[in-house]
Structures are given as C-alpha cells and as structure tokens.
Amino acid sequence: MIKVFTFGSCLLAITNLACGAQTLTAENKLNEFPAGSVTLEQGLASWQIFYEVASHPRCSNCHVGSSNRPMWSGPSYGKTRPHGMNIKADESRIGVESVPCATCHVTLLQPSENANTMPHTPPRVTAPWALAPVEAEWFGKSSSFICNQLKDPERNGNRTIADVASHLDHDRVLQWAWNPGGNRQSAPYSLQMVMDALMKWSAAGTPCPSE
C-alpha cells in the first residue's frame, strides 16, 4: 500500500506533485514573434538551440523514460551510468515508493546562493526534487524525436508552445540547470534564450529536422 505524504509545503502523491512551484512569479520574459516573421531556416536554427539544451546532461539526466532511473552523465561524472545507490524515482517519479528524491535533495525553504557549492553533494532547490514526466523522455533521444514530442499535446501536457515556454520559467528544478554549482557544467545558453528560441520556432510553424 502506498500512501500520500506531505513534504515541506508540498503534497506528494503517486500521480500528483502539487506545490508552491505553480505560483512562482516569472523571472524571464515571454517574447512574442508574429507568425510568419521567422523563416523556416531560422525556425530550425531555433529548434537546434532548444535541442542542445534538452540533450545536455544537466537536463536529460532527469528526463528519462519508463526505467524511472535518473542518470549520471556529463563531464562531472566521467562515464555515463544510472544514478548511484540503486536510486529509482519509481512510478511516482519522486521516489515515494523507495527513497524520496527529497530525502537527499532536500527542499530549501528560501533560495540560497551557496546551497550547491560543494561537488558531489545532491543539488537542492526551493521545490521538491523530481524526474520530469515520463512522456518527456529526452535521454538518448534524437532531435527529431524530441521535436515531435514537444509539440504533441498528448505528450506536452496539452500545452501550446507559448504555454511550454512560460512553464519553463516556473520550474525551480529546471532553473537550477543554469546555476548548478559544485563542479557541474551549466546547461548551455540561458533560460531567456531558450524561451525565445521556442517562441521563434513556434512562429516559424514548429519545423522539425528529419532523422
């Protein structure tokens, strides 16, 4: 029997993760680009920016599929392998069934500059640590796969691309990717550039690269 439990200010359950993250104020700007103002070529170049971010270990390590196992990959890890200590985030994607992510990735009550300075310690942010939803599997996936996935309402939480872009600005775990601390490599570009890239890609008609 799995129970629902509360952790900090958040309610964690098997199929639900509801917490303060939804009410955060935006820190970046959702810039609009009129339809037709971005060429196909520019649209594909904008997609490429997004793909470089999506496939970067800082993002893809937690965008894993139905294995529910976070990955350790990227320059700070040496060889690519699943998260140590036999960690599984389980179907809940927050580890309720075994070890909650937040057991070690403790939820901060206040943002803190020096929470993540030490290498090899679990990163901590002001939201419960979690895997991305299983529908958003990116680890090891091609640019074309992720491109078609991101614009598919079935897999993107029934969002428009503008919804997706502004959603990025409200997720504290995601924002950490640009300020990861320790010896971890930051995700490329900036969140503002990624949001702009998505909006330009959208204005160009969400073109996807072929395989």
Added chain:
Amino acid sequence: MQITVNGNQHEIDVEDDMPLLWILRDELGITGPKYGCGIAQCGACTVHVEGIAVRSCQVRAADIDGEITTIEGLGQPDALHAVQSAWVEHQVAQCGYCQSGQIMQAASFLDQNDDPSDEEIDSAMSSNLCRCGTYPRIRKAVKTAAENLRSA
C-alpha cells in the same frame, strides 16, 4: 529559532547554514544520528522530518520544516518500534555505526509501503551503507517488520 525533536521543543541559536546533524549532535547532545560523510552518500545521519527520512547532514537550520524524530524518539526500550523489534530479532547490527540510519530509513519506507518486494527493499535501502555488510540481515528484518506492521 525553535525546533521540535522527539516531541521536545528546543530553543537554538545557530547559523542558518548549520546542518541539522550538527544541531542534533553538538547543540542538543542527541547522538543517535551518526556522521559518516556529510554529503548524502552514506545514510548514517538519517532522521525523520514529519515522518519522512531525510539525511540530516543535508538539512540546513534554515530549511527545517517540521517535527524531527531521531532513533531516540522512534520507540522506547519497553515499547520498541516494529522495525527496532525486527532488528533485535534478526540481530542485524555488527559494529552498529550505520544502524540508527538504517532503522530510520526502513521505518519511513515501511510507513509508505508496508508490503514491499525484495526489489523494493533493496532499492529503498541501497543508499544506506554498511561497512560491516549486514545487508542480508537488513533485508530479512525489513520483511519481518513489514509483516508485523501489517498484522498490527
């Protein structure tokens, strides 16, 4: 600031970034939770915050959000927690250093899932290290504790 540990309120005067493990051991003299690594790699410092296992070396004073339970408050000598009884029954401990963390982890895990498979037990307990290698006895004791909790 005020914190509640094992049902008792304490007034403490510490830096915001002092880890809970330091507060427990050095400020309050509660030495059941052990220091092994300080970087969430061993589990020896595991306590509960609002019933959920956390590595107390990772919880800074400023982030304490709820009532803390340590091994000292989980059960009492004459009224052991089901996990503690199972630990005695299977004589799990060797040197004992890791065991308060093991027990706190197991108690929190079984509170969420009282009918775990071997695989789930291994997954729940793998981030608590034991240099004495008591893992086979830990697995048996978790199973016994789960049975006792279900029939309680």
